[in-house]
Amino acid sequence: MTRTQVHEHCKLKRYIWELPVRWCHWINVFSIVTLTATGAFIAHPFSVAHSASDFAMGWVRFLHFAIGYLFTVSVVSRMIWLLIGNRYAGWREYFPMLTARGRAKLRDMFRYYLFMSHQVPETIGHNPLAATAYFLVFCIYIVMILTGFAMYAQHAPGGLMHRSLGFMYALFNTPTLHLLHHSLPWLLLGFVINHVYSAWLMDIKEHGAEISSIFSGYKFTLKKEDE
Amino acid sequence: MSKQNGSATRNGKKHVSDESREYSVGEDLRQRGVSRRDFLKFCSAVTAALSLPVSFAPKVAEALDEIKRPPLVWLEFQDCAGNTEALLRAANPTAAEIVLDILSVDYHETIMAAAGHQAEAALDKSITDYKGKYICVVEGSIPMKDGGVYGCVGGKSFLDLARKVCGGAAATIAVGTCAAYGGIPAAVPNPTGAVSVKEAVPGATVINLPGCPVNADNLTATIVHYLVFGKIPALDAFGRPLFAYGKRIHDNCERRPHFDAGQYVEQWGDDGHRKGFCLYKMGCKGPLTFHNCPSQRYNEKTGWPVGSGHGCVGCSEPAFWDSMGPMYKRLPEVHGFGIEAMADKIGIGLAVGTAAAFAVHGAIMAINKDREPGDTTREG
Missing domain, CATH: 3.40.50.700 (NADH:ubiquinone oxidoreductase-like, 20kDa subunit)
Structure with a gap:
């Protein structure tokens, strides 16, 4: 009985986010911020050069491409980790609607967000609502990477990258590639606002160290996932 | 002859x-x-x-x-x-x-x-x-x-x-x-x-x-x-x-050094335009178009659009006319929002809307006294 009493009042430290998950998260943050900044300059450059020998746009584009590669490596690594990581990193986490239990958690979280319930739901891994959004965010990442490299590969038509991305040119004409690559970051910006807000909200409401967990990997939860 | x-x-x-x-x-x-x-x-x-x-x-x-x-x-x-x-x-x-x-x-x-x-x-x-x-x-x-x-x-x-x-x-x-x-x-x-x-x-x-x-x-x-x-x-x-x-116009363009440097025509007839700066911001479709115009040129190799100070319109691309327009904008217009709106305007609207929605949400959440998971003694 003593144990149960402890459970009611003490939270347990739990290792949730493994090192690769945290690395990928922060590399993605860095990449998205720098890619957005350099991308904004590429889309709306202002005349900064004093001579034709300057290389302002050249360097900005170089950064954009180099960090684009970094971001791609990060996203691909995270996708591999979907298969080999722990249960909180696994791909099932992103489809809570596939199981009855997940749907119930999703409903509870939805009710809480719409002020229909004042009971803060306990989340141990991903917030089911957030995880659903992350799936869409992953899709945006993939479209961004594919459209980005499809445009990039046009500097060397017939090259390996250009040929591998042949399906992209069959699906979209070049102006559409540019428009997609230019528009989708706005959705990501909307997501970032939501993401930071929700992390802040749940940190306050849940008392589970939501924000510090993405630095340390540890969350504080009342019960185990299976209990 | x-x-x-x-x-x-x-x-x-x-x-x-x-x-x-x-x-x-x-x-x-x-x-x-x-x-x-x-x-x-x-x-x-x-x-x-x-x-x-x-x-x-x-x-x-x-x-x-x-x-x-x-x-x-x-x-x-x-x-x-x-x-x-x-x-x-x-x-x-x-x-x-x-x-x-x-x-x-x-x-x-x-x-x-x-x-x-x-x-x-x-x-x-x-x-x-x-x-x-x-x-x-x-x-x-x-x-x-x-x-x-x-x-x-x-x-x-x-x-x-x-x-x-x-x-x-x-x-x-x-x-x-x-x-x-x-x-x-x-x-x-x-x-x-x-x-x-x-x-x-x-x-x-x-x-x-x-x-x-x-x-x-x-x-x-x-x-x-x-x-x-x-x-x-x-x-x-x-x-x-x-x-x-086999090559993009942009990659063989005589104005390319101005693009890489960061020297752009901002307005028709401005100083940059007179100096022959890059027409990227004036909606030049050279970065989207594959053609040998910069090297082969027209009219006994005397000129071609970009050489004459007008951006490429992408006339030789499969997407020409329907999707290469507008001629003087870099990106296509986005339809379907009642009015024709550019992608960035929609994006800004979306971002501001999201921020406003969550600000209101946060304010309500701040007033709400919610019960922490499994803990009946505290209110968060």
Whole structure:
């Protein structure tokens, strides 16, 4: 009985986010911020050069491409980790609607967000609502990477990258590639606002160290996932 | 070089005197008074246009010396005859001569002397006698709607003509964006159901030379490639020869250093515009367009759009007109929001909306006294 009493009042430290998950998260943050900044300059450059020998746009584009590669490596690594990581990193986490239990958690979280319930739901891994959004965010990442490299590969038509991305040119004409690559970051910006807000909200409401967990990997939860 | 004019008359006669076809191209040129020097100059220019090493120039000359003139028919469908104009106005006389005089042009509606039944008989004779051997050049798109009633010559619809003539040709060269991709007639709402030659006659061997108009030098080079090597040049995924469409305009542009430096025209006629800065911000489609305009240029290689201070409009891309616009904006407009709105305006609206929604949400959450998970003693 003593144990149960402890459970009611003490939270347990739990290792949730493994090192690769945290690395990928922060590399993605860095990449998205720098890619957005350099991308904004590429889309709306202002005349900064004093001579034709300057290389302002050249360097900005170089950064954009180099960090684009970094971001791609990060996203691909995270996708591999979907298969080999722990249960909180696994791909099932992103489809809570596939199981009855997940749907119930999703409903509870939805009710809480719409002020229909004042009971803060306990989340141990991903917030089911957030995880659903992350799936869409992953899709945006993939479209961004594919459209980005499809445009990039046009500097060397017939090259390996250009040929591998042949399906992209069959699906979209070049102006559409540019428009997609230019528009989708706005959705990501909307997501970032939501993401930071929700992390802040749940940190306050849940008392589970939501924000510090993405630095340390540890969350504080009342019960185990299976209990 | 005595023959700057009158090619129409000669071409009109060609189908009558078949023996002239037996001359080789080199012999024919000599007979017409083109000097050996001019001939070799032409061979060098065309070798360069084909992106072949300079050592190929003598081989091109040798091959052209010996090759027999292939018959060529030129069909005009839904077009403005702009490609014909581009060819006839080719300033370099030898280039025009090669294409118009040296080739046995048996049928060309705009320039032939024959008319009516005579002309149609000439076409029939050429495509029957030289089935599988003649070259067909097509200008203009082909209307498919309502059984192809929107265009006909001599009582035959464009579609029937295309099937018959392109289907029996050794190769069909679709000149101009209309013939290559449907072009302006195929732009929304496409009232005639216009399509490209390849779409109308899927079985034909088609080389696309898009552009508005086609660069006559590229057409000459394509034909010379066919004559010299006996096969069509290497094509990209859109059926365009790689020698002419293998690189982006942006990557070969004379204004590219200004792009990399960060020097842009901000407004028409501003200081940067006068200094020849990059036209990227003025909606130049050079970064989206594959063509050899910067190196091949137009009008005796004197100029081309970007060189003249106007951005590329992407006229040689499959997406031209419907999706390359607006001409003076970098990105297409986004439709479907009631008004035409640019992607960034929608994006800003979305971001502000999201931020506002969550600010309100946060304010309500701050007032709410919620129960922490499993803990009835505290309120968060």
